[in-house]
Amino acid sequence: MAAIAIVVRKLHESVEAFSLDEAITLATLLFEVNIDFFVQRVAPTLQQDDVRINVQINDCLAGILSSNG
Structure with a gap:
């Protein structure tokens, strides 16, 4: 915002x-x-962070599923 x-x-x-x-x-x-900026600067950073974010999501989901039982 x-x-x-x-x-x-x-x-x-x-x-x-x-x-x-x-x-x-x-x-x-x-x-x-601002598409050029996003493609040149933001997209590569997001791709690098993608693995880390997916691990965090999977860990969170695993915790939710194991607590439900």
């Missing part, structure tokens, strides 16, 4: 009042306008 507030040049508090549909639309526009 902070990134959206910066892009639309509004206070963070006013952006938090947006509906979910408005926030998703603005986030999509933010991504589209």
Whole structure:
């Protein structure tokens, strides 16, 4: 929401009042306008972190399943 507030040049508090549909639309526009940045900078970092995140998700799910029994 902070990134959206910066892009639309509004206070963070006013952006938090947006509906979910408005926030998703603005986030999509933010991504589209900055696609080069996301592809060059963010995507490689996400790919590197993917393994670590999947391990954490699997550990969490295993804990939930074992506690249910």
